[in-house]
Amino acid sequence: MTPNWHGKVVLPTAVTAGESEEFDLKDIAWNLGGVYPSSESAAYRADKEVLVSLSATVLSLLKQAESGELEASDWLPRALESLNRLLDLSENLGSYVYAAWSVDTSNEAAQGEMDDLEERSLALKDVLVRFRSLLPGVKFESLPDYRFWLDEQVFLSKRQMSPEEEALAADLQRCGGDAWDRLHSRLSSSLDRPWDDSEKTVTQLRSLAFDADRNVRKRAWEEECAAWKGAEVSFAAALNGVKGTTVTLNTRRGWGSTLEKSLVQNRLSRTALDAMLGVMTESLPLFRRYFRAKAKMLGLPRLAWYDLFAPITPGDTKSAGEIWSWERVSRFIPEMFDTLSIEMGDFARRAFSEGWIDASPRNGKVGGAYCTNLPLAGNGGESRILCNFDGSFDSVSTVAHELGHAWHGEVMKNLPAINREYPMTLAETASIFSETLVFRAALDRSPESSKPGIIDTYLVGASQVIVDILSRFHFESALMRYRPDGELSPAELSEIMLDAQNRTYGDALEESERHQWMWAVKGHYYSPDLAFYNFPYAFGQLFALGLYARFRKEGGDFAPRYRELLRLTGSADAVSVGKSAGFNIESPDFWHSGISTIKGFIEEFEKF
Numbered sequence: 001m002t003p004n005w006h007g008k009v010v011l012p013t014a015v016t017a018g019e020s021e022e023f024d025l026k027d028i029a030w031n032l033g034g035v036y037p038s039s040e041s042a043a044y045r046a047d048k049e050v051l052v053s054l055s056a057t058v059l060s061l062l063k064q065a066e067s068g069e070l071e072a073s074d075w076l077p078r079a080l081e082s083l084n085r086l087l088d089l090s091e092n093l094g095s096y097v098y099a100a101w102s103v104d105t106s107n108e109a110a111q112g113e114m115d116d117l118e119e120r121s122l123a124l125k126d127v128l129v130r131f132r133s134l135l136p137g138v139k140f141e142s143l144p145d146y147r148f149w150l151d152e153q154v155f156l157s158k159r160q161m162s163p164e165e166e167a168l169a170a171d172l173q174r175c176g177g178d179a180w181d182r183l184h185s186r187l188s189s190s191l192d193r194p195w196d197d198s199e200k201t202v203t204q205l206r207s208l209a210f211d212a213d214r215n216v217r218k219r220a221w222e223e224e225c226a227a228w229k230g231a232e233v234s235f236a237a238a239l240n241g242v243k244g245t246t247v248t249l250n251t252r253r254g255w256g257s258t259l260e261k262s263l264v265q266n267r268l269s270r271t272a273l274d275a276m277l278g279v280m281t282e283s284l285p286l287f288r289r290y291f292r293a294k295a296k297m298l299g300l301p302r303l304a305w306y307d308l309f310a311p312i313t314p315g316d317t318k319s320a321g322e323i324w325s326w327e328r329v330s331r332f333i334p335e336m337f338d339t340l341s342i343e344m345g346d347f348a349r350r351a352f353s354e355g356w357i358d359a360s361p362r363n364g365k366v367g368g369a370y371c372t373n374l375p376l377a378g379n380g381g382e383s384r385i386l387c388n389f390d391g392s393f394d395s396v397s398t399v400a401h402e403l404g405h406a407w408h409g410e411v412m413k414n415l416p417a418i419n420r421e422y423p424m425t426l427a428e429t430a431s432i433f434s435e436t437l438v439f440r441a442a443l444d445r446s447p448e449s450s451k452p453g454i455i456d457t458y459l460v461g462a463s464q465v466i467v468d469i470l471s472r473f474h475f476e477s478a479l480m481r482y483r484p485d486g487e488l489s490p491a492e493l494s495e496i497m498l499d500a501q502n503r504t505y506g507d508a509l510e511e512s513e514r515h516q517w518m519w520a521v522k523g524h525y526y527s528p529d530l531a532f533y534n535f536p537y538a539f540g541q542l543f544a545l546g547l548y549a550r551f552r553k554e555g556g557d558f559a560p561r562y563r564e565l566l567r568l569t570g571s572a573d574a575v576s577v578g579k580s581a582g583f584n585i586e587s588p589d590f591w592h593s594g595i596s597t598i599k600g601f602i603e604e605f606e607k608f
């Protein structure tokens with residue numbers, strides 16, 4: 001569900017004698033048959049039938065409640081029980097078919113099932129809308145476990161238009177906001193420029209930012225800018241369309257501002273957001289020190305936009321790196337988890353030994369990595385992890401990241417489904433925590449010669465999440481300020497973007513070589529439902545790093561608090577989740593502790 005922002009290590013390290021070995025991964029596939037034998041199996045069909053019939057039952061229950069035939073004390077507990085069951089079933093079935101499809105994208109049966117389940121999920125949406133509109137005035141003191149979620153639904157029922165207007169808005173969204181979003185995706189995936197004897201898409205041009213040759217990076221950046229410029233009128237029309245719709249609907253629904261809605265979606269207080277943004281702003285000089293140190297290493301007076309992702313050691317390629325065998329990873333990660341708690345280490349051992357991980361890259365399998373929860377599998381819920389392990393340092397980090405998500409699922413597994421749904425701000429807590437734990441330990445064990453490259457790659461990720469995300473927040477704030485007064489021209493959008501980059505990158509980046517079309521690049525700006533899809537990234541990273549800093553201080557004593565915090569992520573707001581572990585996220589001190597981990601890496605980097 002979350003995009004690629006893991007701050008993971010991409011660069012390899014030098015081969016270490018004794019540790020390198022040929023690895024043959026063809027057998028590292030997961031065990032999915034234990035969940036359902038197939039999507040045609042009787043077990044799968046039976047669960048799906050329950051999903052369909054229960055949706056109909058709960059819908060008629062809610063209709064009875066609407067007509068006043070039932071008391072709240074009668075319909076509410078029954079509706080909650082059915083909702084939990086429906087959420088479990090749809091998550092289990094959906095995760096299973098997606099998993100089956102993702103290791104074999106030619107699997108048409110799985111593809112058909114995914115479409116069918118998506119269709120069926122509309123009924124669940126309808127159930128939720130009706131449920132919400134029945135709540136105001138209902139007393140639910142007798143349901144303390146659901147207090148937080150019910151309060152939230154009551155609040156949201158006051159931030160919606162009449163059912164008829166909502167239905168019209170949902171219908172129009174398909175040819176309004178969603179259509180602008182699709183236009184953005186289609187245009188940006190088809191843009192290309194001539195390159196030598198053929199063409200390169202903007203995606204290919206953007207990936208040349210990692211090239212070791214500065215001339216190649218510069219040329220790719222120039223071509224990329226030319227491509228965006230050539231289509232800027234269309235991108236600006238789409239962006240004005242999306243944001244215009246957002247302004248109109250949010251006003252009609254009674255939101256004070258677009259940011260307010262985003263804060264509610266993320267269960268975050270304004271005070272906490274301001275504290276975090278304040279510390280991010282204060283940390284900018286620190287990041288500029290890193291940019292200057294990197295410029296020096298590259299022999300440049302100052303970095304240009306196209307140097308941000310440049311490798312600091314030419315010739316670094318994945319194949320030249322230190323190769324981690326799967327066997328070594330399956331011992332190393334649980335051992336690192338043991339340093340927090342044996343329980344977490346044993347959990348990771350179980351994931352490796354019981355076939356929860358599909359690690360081998362192969363034809364027909366999707367790229368990247370993910371973790372998915374199967375709440376009805378095994379004894380109270382299991383997870384499955386997909387990755388494309390290649391033996392690199394990056395791969396090891398990825399496995400640790402995804403196992404962190406799985407541990408989050410394990411800790412929450414006995415909770416009702418309603419209390420397992422966490423906002424994006426808290427979704428990456430366990431994953432980044434685990435990734436940092438393993439990253440730090442693996443770095444300490446790496447040969448000295450490979451450390452600069454590893455740390456640089458970490459800092460490239462960290463500066464994206466802090467410095468670039470802050471510039472995106474500034475950009476979107478300005479855009480939402482100006483948009484109610486009318487459409488913005490491409491030149492105005494670029495001007496706002498350059499101003500936002502100036503405020504964050506400052507003089508650490510060459511002024512004439514930045515990226516004024518980032519407003520066309522990033523798809524997040526074009527999502528009609530999710531405005532300010534930027535600060536949750538920074539929150540996720542810094543929140544996890546703040547917890548990690550506490551773990552470094554307290555060691556294994558931190559384990560019970562960490563566990564309790566993870567359990568709460570689906571049934572409390574972010575401030576209360578922090579409080580449960582003794583943190584005040586409305587105070588800058590907490591955010592400073594997150595930055596301190598990055599600061600340590602910058603100081604190490606400056607010494608190279």
Ligand SMILES: [Zn+2]
Binds near residue numbers: 002401431
């Ligand atoms: Zn993740």
